[in-house]
Amino acid sequence: MSPNPDRTGVPGADAILRRQRARESAARTYARSFPIVPVRASGMTIEGADGRRYLDCLSGAGSLALGHNHPVVDEAVRRTLDRGVPLHVLDLATPEKDDFTDALFATLPGRFRDRARVHFCGPAGTDAVEAALKLMETATGRRGLLAFTGAYHGMTAGALAVTGNVAVKAPLPATGAEVTRLPYPYAYRCPFGVGGDRSAEIAATYTERLLDDPAGGVVPSAAMIMEIVQGEGGAVPAPDGWVREMRRITAEREIPLIVDEVQTGVGRTGAFWAVEHSGVEPDAIVMSKAIGGGLPLAVIVYRDEYDGWLPGAHTGTFRGNTLAMAAGAATLRYVAREGLSERAAAIGARMMSRLDGLRAALPAIGDVRGRGLMIGVELVDPEGPTDSCGARPAAPRTAAAVRAACLRRGLIVELGGRYDATLRLLPPLTITDEEVEAVLDRLADAVAEVSVAPRLAGRPA
Numbered sequence: 001m002s003p004n005p006d007r008t009g010v011p012g013a014d015a016i017l018r019r020q021r022a023r024e025s026a027a028r029t030y031a032r033s034f035p036i037v038p039v040r041a042s043g044m045t046i047e048g049a050d051g052r053r054y055l056d057c058l059s060g061a062g063s064l065a066l067g068h069n070h071p072v073v074d075e076a077v078r079r080t081l082d083r084g085v086p087l088h089v090l091d092l093a094t095p096e097k098d099d100f101t102d103a104l105f106a107t108l109p110g111r112f113r114d115r116a117r118v119h120f121c122g123p124a125g126t127d128a129v130e131a132a133l134k135l136m137e138t139a140t141g142r143r144g145l146l147a148f149t150g151a152y153h154g155m156t157a158g159a160l161a162v163t164g165n166v167a168v169k170a171p172l173p174a175t176g177a178e179v180t181r182l183p184y185p186y187a188y189r190c191p192f193g194v195g196g197d198r199s200a201e202i203a204a205t206y207t208e209r210l211l212d213d214p215a216g217g218v219v220p221s222a223a224m225i226m227e228i229v230q231g232e233g234g235a236v237p238a239p240d241g242w243v244r245e246m247r248r249i250t251a252e253r254e255i256p257l258i259v260d261e262v263q264t265g266v267g268r269t270g271a272f273w274a275v276e277h278s279g280v281e282p283d284a285i286v287m288s289k290a291i292g293g294g295l296p297l298a299v300i301v302y303r304d305e306y307d308g309w310l311p312g313a314h315t316g317t318f319r320g321n322t323l324a325m326a327a328g329a330a331t332l333r334y335v336a337r338e339g340l341s342e343r344a345a346a347i348g349a350r351m352m353s354r355l356d357g358l359r360a361a362l363p364a365i366g367d368v369r370g371r372g373l374m375i376g377v378e379l380v381d382p383e384g385p386t387d388s389c390g391a392r393p394a395a396p397r398t399a400a401a402v403r404a405a406c407l408r409r410g411l412i413v414e415l416g417g418r419y420d421a422t423l424r425l426l427p428p429l430t431i432t433d434e435e436v437e438a439v440l441d442r443l444a445d446a447v448a449e450v451s452v453a454p455r456l457a458g459r460p461a
């Protein structure tokens with residue numbers, strides 16, 4: 001540790017950042033957008049080594065349903081440590097794992113729960129996505145995969161193959177996976193140039209006809225994988241009717257439906273699992289992030305008829321993290337007991353309504369969308385031409401400038417979506433009314449500073 005205290009009294013904060021830049025990989029991401037050294041955190045607030053406090057609207061990329069260091073999570077971790085239980089157990093049975101499984105199954109929609117199996121994966125969403133794809137490839141004996149434009153499923157080979165983002169795939173050799181890319185109903189930037197409800201209808205018709213076209217180029221499908229609200233894709237919610245159509249289309253063709261709830265799960269969208277909004281019963285759900293209460297944990301839950309794996313078919317060393325299971329069980333129960341899904345729905349609706357008002361006042365905001373506390377604010381060039389649906393060109397430089405202006409105001413907001421032009425709000429489900437106001441005030445101020453002030457001064461935004 002550097003012997004030189006920075007202005008905060010924390011030893012070497014500036015030096016820590018300098019050493020990070022010098023020693024960590026060029027692939028580091030959040031550290032570039034947020035050059036802060038967190039030293040303490042509680043609820044929605046992070047304190048940096050520079051002594052500044054930040055409202056955290058990123059929440060560990062959606063992992064912290066209860067915010068930082070929630071007493072319920074801290075207590076579960078402490079209790080587990082105090083009992084002296086093994087912290088690493090491979091995939092052996094333990095009381096903590098048994099209890100986590102009870103807590104998890106209690107959250108599942110009824111009919112799905114009755115026939116559910118769980119597989120503990122390596123502790124990242126991407127590994128659980130790999131597991132789900134392999135499970136269905138094994139069960140069906142097929143190799144084709146159906147995935148969507150704008151999708152994000154992770155960074156390992158199979159998950160990356162079903163991810164939409166071209167920039168991260170382009171430098172790599174082909175993965176070998178045979179993926180058919182289907183249109184996701186993104187109302188603001190409709191893939192068919194029509195927008196509105198018609199967009200989702202056409203997307204469903206196109207999918208159905210493509211799958212039935214013997215010359216459509218689609219090999220028999222092992223699975224369709226979808227997000228109910230695309231997270232990294234820019235907080236794009238799918239209409240419930242379209243989700244039901246995807247279920248009908250896959251069921252009629254005996255194609256398993258995998259719902260990736262890594263980001264949408266545990267109350268975030270206003271239902272415990274986002275798929276519940278549509279009433280659809282999937283064949284498998286991929287879960288990670290919030291299920292570990294902020295500690296690393298990932299599982300897939302699926303209908304038992306698909307459980308045709310051989311022993312060790314998807315193994316891994318770190319599949320038995322006792323602390324994560326204890327923290328996760330406490331979090332799942334707290335979210336259910338305190339009705340935090342309903343709270344997310346109500347607060348999210350309030351935030352979106354105020355953001356909609358802001359959109360009317362600030363033309364740099366092209367679209368406000370989302371579900372529950374998964375909200376996207378897409379920034380556009382207000383002077384650019386509109387497309388056939390009225391959308392203006394994405395404004396990634398404005399978005400990056402707004403992110404920086406938010407940080408200067410003590411607000412952490414990350415970007416996502418096409419061209420990284422969407423501000424993504426992922427506050428903890430425990431956000432208070434005062435924090436809601438503070439987040440929206442700072443955000444409004446930041447957008448106004450970046451998009452209005454330069455124009456008044458005669459400079460382009």
Ligand SMILES: Cc1ncc(COP(=O)(O)O)c(C=O)c1O
Pocket residue numbers: 061123124125126127129152153154155227231232260261262263264288289
């Ligand atoms: C929907 C979705 N699936 C999978 C992943 C990958 O999870 P991880 O980053 O833990 O590998 C993410 C991460 O953001 C995600 O949002």
